[in-house]
Amino acid sequence: MELRKSYFADERDDHLVEVGKPRARTDALGHVTGASRFFADRNFPGMLHLKMVRSPHHHARIRAIDTAAAERLPGVVRILTARDVPHNLYTILTLIQVGPEDENVLATDKVRWQGEAVAAVLALSERAATEAAARVAVDYEVLPAVLDIDAALQAEAPIVNEYHGRNYYRYDSGECRKVRYGDVEAGFRAADHILDQTYSSSPIEHAPTETTGCIVVPEPGERFTCYTNTQAMFFTLDVVAMILEVPGHRLHMVGGTVGGGFGGKVDVIVEPIAVLAAKLTGRPVSFIYSRAEEMQVSSPRGAERIRIKDGVLRDGRIVARQVTAWLDAGAYSRHSTYGAQKAAAHFPGPYTIPNVAVDSYCIYTNRTPSSAMRGFGVTIGDFALEVQMDKLARLVGMHPLEFRCLNAYRDGDMKAHRQPTEGAALVECMQEASRLAGWPMAQHFYAMSSRRREA
């Protein structure tokens, strides 16, 4: 590792104890000896295996669920349906007062995506659970499905999620998260060029090597120990307490060793039903996603569509930027309302632009609910912004790095969100990148500084 110390040298204390020195990971020894304990590295006598009956349809009404034939199979201990779940309708973010509750732990009258949980089979072996799950008979009335952002926004589109009443989330600010700064229309009128482009992305699966899961053990006194690979231990505790309607002190969450998360293990999906199953059967319960479930059922990064309209002057200065972003939440909110909000907070990117308008929508479709993944709401936006920046540079005939330096935010610049910029270092990063890449800029760009805008 090498630290470039020439930048901001006067602002930095170089008598650092830890920074710049390699340190062995505290968990590395356990990992290389195979001694690290992942949640599934446990086996309890009498443990039951939970297998979920899942919707084969994108969108369907449930007429009836018949578990009788499945319950008669040898090895089957119990089958749970919606009526077994104390607080079945929930949403994760009610913990921070963001509603409405829009998702069922186990489906009741409808399924809204292919893979939605309908009934939970508990059996003595995985094989018995799989066999029984195949015998649970669900009578579906298939409904027309909404499979992308465009379809969701059609006037005649079927309503995906009745708890929202329309195919987008309603923020306290209205149909989307909004940023308004300056006068974007006046900016466009003053511009020499307008560039209006739309970018889109498909859902992306985290594909951790360890699939999502948990093992729950009932303890004396109506308490439960839950070994889990969640990335959100306290959210998990609170959501389980909410769904089971039990006080949090009855739940002991054990985790911290996660076999790859990347945001995919932030939703609280396996733990509530597994704790409930342990409670209702009095036995240890293991609920671990198969690889197929990890791919299809665990929430991916949602698809996004981003329209960026920019006004730029002949000399390269961007004078107006209008961004409209649509984030495909899938059938339920989970963390996507927050993701769309983060997108609004991120645009127009690390550039100083005097006129900005941002509209960021959280859209519902009959797709696998999407959720957190490494900078969700931001990463795809950055892809769109930086491709747009390259196109703008070409449009005005400038070097892409010089074009970015010219527009880069500097300390003291007012951001579109009305926060003055501080601690900027974008110009310096590009200066160093240009040197390392052997892609030189004109000399005066190396004299620029993030601390002040040159006259």
Add this chain to the structure above:
Amino acid sequence: MPKVAIRFTLNGSEAAEFVESGTTLLGALRDKLGETSVKGGCLQGTCGACSVIIDGALKLSCLTLAESCQDARIETVAALARGGLLHPLQRAFVETFATQCGFCTSGMLMAAKALLDHNATPSREDVIEAISGNICRCTGYEPIIQAILAASRAATSTAA
């Protein structure tokens, strides 16, 4: 369910158990013999997390039936360290940050050991080929490749 007796050598010691017929080696190792250093990642033969060495050959324990391992010699990552001393591969993995979440590490180390057992001085291409059946989602592979090359250098220089 019919149970069958299995017996093999696991990391140098005799292991014997009764398992259900048709049980995978992965299931027998983890659930019956407590050998949880071996991980199940995909159960499809795609990710390599369950890799073990059977009679000197790298194999996938998730697709190997336990009964087919009668009298075999099975090695897992748990046998790599000897007498409290880490194997050169383990040391190199720690030093080059070749392990992050750790879930692929057991299988990755077995693939690396199978390589070095047959080829003490592998090229970078040999290393890439040797770990091509093992998926790591954290590191981007480069630290792992560097660790295996470093371990082979360390082992060769010790031997010289």
Add this chain to the structure above:
Amino acid sequence: MSLTLATFEGVHKAALALCTARGAHYIGGGTLLVRRANEGDLSIETFVRVTDPGLAAITLGPGRITLGASVPMAAIAARSELGALARAAKTIGGPAVRNMASVGGNLFAPSPYGDLGVALLALDAGVSIESGAGREEIPLETFYTRRQRLPSGSIVTAVSFARAALANLRFAKVSRVKPKGSAVLTIAAVLAEQDGVVSSASIALGCMAEAPMRARAAEAALLGRKLTREGIAPALAAATADTAPPTDAIASAWYRRQVLPVHLGRLLVG
């Protein structure tokens, strides 16, 4: 209900068990069948395996080469005498899969797997099958048309091909990830030339239909032609004839059709 492994020393009794045991399937290396069982395929109730070491033999005869059905990919990859076929075996899976996956299993592998079979098809290999009814050898091309509906109790015991053909084998597996990517498509060709023109051609394609197939139109279009860009043009134009490629996670049918002539061209004159 539960899974059972039934082990036999010889093929004959195993064939009988395949006919009588519940949900019985023959298991080779396990890379296809155990995977299906792990993924919840409830039709699999009995694994039937044969331990006869004769099934794991590679026999390099003077005229013909025979590979036992239990021979793993790694054993083929390690035999330099097998030339392009050894290289084909090395494109399959990673090291662990190659130590397990067998020749017999490869012949049953659904697209996009089964690359070795594509090479064997170009070699015009014969498949030895044993069943309660006896023993027969059928052309691999015929086998591929009925591999889903062989009479119950059939066990593939070996494949064999003419040694002379092996020297002229060319093989290409096109994949997005290297090493160890599943095939976008696989092409194998055995060509003979006389007086500067192609005198015989056998071209096999993988991932261009449900099972590996011969590119008969392209083969015919090569006869009497020079192996030059111009000479092979009619063969490339005919390459996709009769193909019905699958659309899967690796590639779409459209893409496979688009790139087949490009890769066939490279294999022929690259």
